[in-house]
Amino acid sequence: MKGQYLRWDQTLFRDAEVFEFDHLPDAFRHRERQMKELAFLVAPGLRGGRPLSAICFGLPGTGKTTCMRKLFAEVEETTRSLVPVYINCQVDHTKLMVFSKIYQKLTGHLPQTSGVPVRKVLDAIARHMIKEGRVLVVCLDDANFMQGDRTLSDTLYTLLRTHEEYPGTRIGVIATVSDVHHDLAGGLDPCVVSVFRPSRVYFDPYTEEETREILAERVRQGLYPGVVPEAMLGLIVAQTMTCGDLRVGLDMLKRSVLAAEHDGRTEVAETDIMAAYEMAKHVHLVASVRALSPPEKRLLLHIAKRALDEEGEMTSGAVFRSAKESMRMSYTAFFERLKKFEEMRLAELRAVTGRGRTREIVLRYDAEKVVEVCG
Numbered sequence: 001m002k003g004q005y006l007r008w009d010q011t012l013f014r015d016a017e018v019f020e021f022d023h024l025p026d027a028f029r030h031r032e033r034q035m036k037e038l039a040f041l042v043a044p045g046l047r048g049g050r051p052l053s054a055i056c057f058g059l060p061g062t063g064k065t066t067c068m069r070k071l072f073a074e075v076e077e078t079t080r081s082l083v084p085v086y087i088n089c090q091v092d093h094t095k096l097m098v099f100s101k102i103y104q105k106l107t108g109h110l111p112q113t114s115g116v117p118v119r120k121v122l123d124a125i126a127r128h129m130i131k132e133g134r135v136l137v138v139c140l141d142d143a144n145f146m147q148g149d150r151t152l153s154d155t156l157y158t159l160l161r162t163h164e165e166y167p168g169t170r171i172g173v174i175a176t177v178s179d180v181h182h183d184l185a186g187g188l189d190p191c192v193v194s195v196f197r198p199s200r201v202y203f204d205p206y207t208e209e210e211t212r213e214i215l216a217e218r219v220r221q222g223l224y225p226g227v228v229p230e231a232m233l234g235l236i237v238a239q240t241m242t243c244g245d246l247r248v249g250l251d252m253l254k255r256s257v258l259a260a261e262h263d264g265r266t267e268v269a270e271t272d273i274m275a276a277y278e279m280a281k282h283v284h285l286v287a288s289v290r291a292l293s294p295p296e297k298r299l300l301l302h303i304a305k306r307a308l309d310e311e312g313e314m315t316s317g318a319v320f321r322s323a324k325e326s327m328r329m330s331y332t333a334f335f336e337r338l339k340k341f342e343e344m345r346l347a348e349l350r351a352v353t354g355r356g357r358t359r360e361i362v363l364r365y366d367a368e369k370v371v372e373v374c375g
């Protein structure tokens with residue numbers, strides 16, 4: 001029986017899967033430097049030594065997670081003695097969850113977690129590592145998501161000092177953060193700083209040319225020829241560059257092709273792309289807000305609410321005074337947060353003529369949407 005509304009028989013997609021954010025691309029170009037640096041840091045683990053630690057940092061959508069997944073896949077193909085453990089801290093955000101994941105990776109099954117102290121899980125992990133002669137490299141992806149101020153410090157401290165308590169165990173840690181200068185070390189307990197001395201691996205935003213090559217490759221893989229004409233790809237690339245997040249480009253491709261398909265056309269048009277952008281840009285907003293600390297998020301929410309209030313003046317001084325009523329912060333801290341919003345392309349700071357250092361704060365997204373995402 002043929003459906004009246006759903007049509008499966010006509011599609012412009014050769015392989016729709018390649019536009020999903022969690023699709024691991026075959027071709028991972030323009031990240032050779034980062035892959036090499038990380039491979040170098042992990043390499044001692046291949047010879048039974050302790051992998052060196054690292055922090056990967058950079059704006060959202062610059063390939064940090066993909067880089068870790070690629071590297072870990074390669075480690076798994078190469079050896080069984082170095083075990084890579086990937087942890088998504090947005091999901092596993094407590095110390096027990098992290099150690100349970102490690103245990104699961106090593107043994108193939110989850111420990112009985114309810115009511116079990118971390119120590120017991122750690123004991124089992126260490127015993128396994130020593131008996132099997134295995135070394136660990138643990139990736140804490142989006143490490144800033146660990147719950148509470150102390151959790152990350154506490155987890156790192158335990159991971160990196162395991163060898164003192166269980167001689168012969170070797171663990172390296174790679175943390176990632178979606179931030180340009182988020183220096184995790186700044187927020188860590190001093191005792192952790194003494195054991196966690198990470199190399200810093202920066203993921204710079206892709207240039208326009210790189211973005212074009214990456215998206216063109218997906219188009220080749222995922223769509224039938226001619227669906228996205230050269231000029232239309234150019235438009236998608238230009239829109240992606242406004243926020244620098246590849247996910248926006250991928251999402252635009254998927255949405256605009258779906259729209260053309262729905263209309264019974266075989267090519268995407270400019271209107272499809274512009275409509276797709278209106279939706280796709282929020283992917284970046286969500287990813288950026290996700291990367292903010294709670295106080296930063298509160299300030300952004302405050303700014304967005306104020307922007308919705310027609311009476312509210314949006315100069316830096318006026319916003320600071322109003323924000324101070326409900327938040328404790330110095331003007332310096334306030335201005336640093338503003339600069340961060342600008343760097344993350346969440347807001348613009350415009351000079352106000354004749355008013356010295358005063359800036360007008362202009363959100364780059366609808367204030368209503370920002371309130372929704374921050375709230």
Ligand SMILES: Nc1ncnc2c1ncn2[C@@H]1O[C@H](COP(=O)(O)OP(=O)(O)OP(=O)(O)O)[C@@H](O)[C@H]1O
Nearest residue numbers: 021025028029060061062063064065066178246287
């Ligand atoms: N060099 C590349 N080649 C092909 N695809 C890429 C490349 N870099 C990133 N991507 C794609 O872009 C999307 C975003 O990448 P990824 O999730 O790795 O970014 P991220 O830096 O981890 O972002 P976030 O900071 O928000 O976690 C993914 O779908 C990924 O497949």
Ligand SMILES: [Mg+2]
Nearest residue numbers: 064065066141
């Ligand atoms: Mg990521």
